[in-house]
Amino acid sequence: MNKKKMNDRQKTYILMIIPALVLFVAFNTIPLITGAMYSFTNYRGYGSYDFVGLRNYIDLFSDSRVGNSYLFTFKYAIAGTILVNLLSLLLALGLNSKIKCKSLLRGVYFLPNILGGLIIGYIFSFIFTYIIPAVGSALHIGFLENSILASEKFAWIGVLIVGVWQAVAMNTIIYISGLQTIPADIYEAGMIDGASRWQTFKDLTLPMLMPFVSTNLILSTKNMLMVFDQIMALTKGGPAQSTESISYLIYKNGMDGGQFGFQSANAVVFFVVIVTISIFQMAVTNKKEEQL
Amino acid sequence: MSGSKRSFVPQPIEAKVKSADEIKNDKGGKSSVFLTILLVLGCVTILFPLYMTIIIAFKSPSEMTNDINGALSLPQSFSLDNFAEAMRVTDFWHSLGNSIVITAATIILSLVIHSMAGYAIGRNMNRKKGFKMIYFYIVSGMFVPFAILMMPLVKQTANLGLDNMAGVVILYTVFYMPMNVMLYSGYMKNVPMAMEEAADMDGSSAWRTYWTIIFPMMKPMHATVAVLTALGTWNDVMTPLVIMSGSDNVTLPLAQLNFQTQFGTNYNLAFASYLLALLPIVIFYIICQKQIIGGVANGAVKG
Numbered sequence: 001m002n003k004k005k006m007n008d009r010q011k012t013y014i015l016m017i018i019p020a021l022v023l024f025v026a027f028n029t030i031p032l033i034t035g036a037m038y039s040f041t042n043y044r045g046y047g048s049y050d051f052v053g054l055r056n057y058i059d060l061f062s063d064s065r066v067g068n069s070y071l072f073t074f075k076y077a078i079a080g081t082i083l084v085n086l087l088s089l090l091l092a093l094g095l096n097s098k099i100k101c102k103s104l105l106r107g108v109y110f111l112p113n114i115l116g117g118l119i120i121g122y123i124f125s126f127i128f129t130y131i132i133p134a135v136g137s138a139l140h141i142g143f144l145e146n147s148i149l150a151s152e153k154f155a156w157i158g159v160l161i162v163g164v165w166q167a168v169a170m171n172t173i174i175y176i177s178g179l180q181t182i183p184a185d186i187y188e189a190g191m192i193d194g195a196s197r198w199q200t201f202k203d204l205t206l207p208m209l210m211p212f213v214s215t216n217l218i219l220s221t222k223n224m225l226m227v228f229d230q231i232m233a234l235t236k237g238g239p240a241q242s243t244e245s246i247s248y249l250i251y252k253n254g255m256d257g258g259q260f261g262f263q264s265a266n267a268v269v270f271f272v273v274i275v276t277i278s279i280f281q282m283a284v285t286n287k288k289e290e291q292l
Numbered sequence: 293m294s295g296s297k298r299s300f301v302p303q304p305i306e307a308k309v310k311s312a313d314e315i316k317n318d319k320g321g322k323s324s325v326f327l328t329i330l331l332v333l334g335c336v337t338i339l340f341p342l343y344m345t346i347i348i349a350f351k352s353p354s355e356m357t358n359d360i361n362g363a364l365s366l367p368q369s370f371s372l373d374n375f376a377e378a379m380r381v382t383d384f385w386h387s388l389g390n391s392i393v394i395t396a397a398t399i400i401l402s403l404v405i406h407s408m409a410g411y412a413i414g415r416n417m418n419r420k421k422g423f424k425m426i427y428f429y430i431v432s433g434m435f436v437p438f439a440i441l442m443m444p445l446v447k448q449t450a451n452l453g454l455d456n457m458a459g460v461v462i463l464y465t466v467f468y469m470p471m472n473v474m475l476y477s478g479y480m481k482n483v484p485m486a487m488e489e490a491a492d493m494d495g496s497s498a499w500r501t502y503w504t505i506i507f508p509m510m511k512p513m514h515a516t517v518a519v520l521t522a523l524g525t526w527n528d529v530m531t532p533l534v535i536m537s538g539s540d541n542v543t544l545p546l547a548q549l550n551f552q553t554q555f556g557t558n559y560n561l562a563f564a565s566y567l568l569a570l571l572p573i574v575i576f577y578i579i580c581q582k583q584i585i586g587g588v589a590n591g592a593v594k595g
Binding site for chain 2: 008009011012013014015016017019020021023024026027028030031032034035038045091094095097098099100101105106107108109110111112113114115116117118119120122123124126127130131134135138165170173174176177215219222225226228229232246247250251254255260263264267268270271274275278
């Protein structure tokens, strides 16, 4: 009787996992493999194609447009991750201390996270194109008088502002929940020892917060590397391809540009890059956590 | 009824919030007015774009002069004309309906399929190698960027006749599977095996035990999963953009993208449309703010 029950249980477990497994294989693993396969072809997205060996991969490294997209994406992701984490840590410290209207303020600061990146991009596009130049010419500030999005040099900062504006919300909430795991008696002990505010933060808060810092770093790096919506809304990769992210380039040239095979190779490299960075970050932050 | 509603709030986070606040309050001391003012001022950066959206959405094009006043001063009258026009141009109710159907279907499928998988994995991964391997196999999907799947998926869904809303729902169910399976299987650690053993004694089948006892017990995690999945799918542009481009159906954000050219330089019409597209999720947020923030924090911290 008992054995029969066990068998029934095991069978049910297997039955329960099958739908998820079938879907995952069909719509994650199979396209991943087909994508990798296309990366060895000169497929344009239609018509016939031939296998070309590693040519796409070799071409990737000499393609300046691909190179620029990596430069932009990394510049954006590094600056974004640092800014987002600094701002959200400050904000979390503020929102976690003794203030009035705490939950209302938290609610407002979280708002950007629920809004869609595309529409926010359109709204900011108007701000960059009309409001800021109008302010600039009213106050006679030269460098504000032209839209930042039209500048080949600075358009990426416009994209960055919007990306950071949205991403800070999520990281703040994670830092707040991190701050709440720190027991209050630690602070009391610090106060008795006469620690200054900065010392308290550096020697007590930050070490205790380390697991949340690592979560946030990994999370925001990954999201920033995959930037797409903001670019779609703000610049469409321009001006002069200066804000073309890797995702946007793969979408644009892979879907419409007849570079299905070539951009598949780009996507494979991008995948490897993301996995490497994530593993590296996890290894480094794990080490840091162990040391503390 | 009110009891069941409360349990929708992810409990652990909620409990932490309370205890920390209480400790702080116990210590006495006044709240910092300076810090409060600083944080209220900071809200301007969040609220200014939204204020501007609302103001422009209510104005008529003739009120849009070329200086700052044109964009930021209050409209002469709060007319709903722009909204009516935007609804007509973007086929608002249709795309709203599509977004709701896609999001709701994704949530239902996720709650059913991901919770079952998470349960089976959570109960077996420490005893059986196979389940542990499946766990890592699925969770590793978190690192697969959409960019690499995008082009093959466009071909694949078209071949299967899934280049439509159903296809998008299936894809979302797959994309959110790594995170959700991880959340569910992690949650199973908190549910003692004694639950199932007792039900087994009463002669209930494992299948029945799951749906009558375990599934309802996972309620806090269902809330987290639903919130995270909903926010992701509701605002997503890329998947419907590449998968449904052949069909007449669009989602709410996709409609903004498609009609961008039709808005032209009529910013009042465009902003009315943006506001309409933002409104459903903002209303939802105002109603369920606690659950949403709790769910997001819960998911990220566990994940």
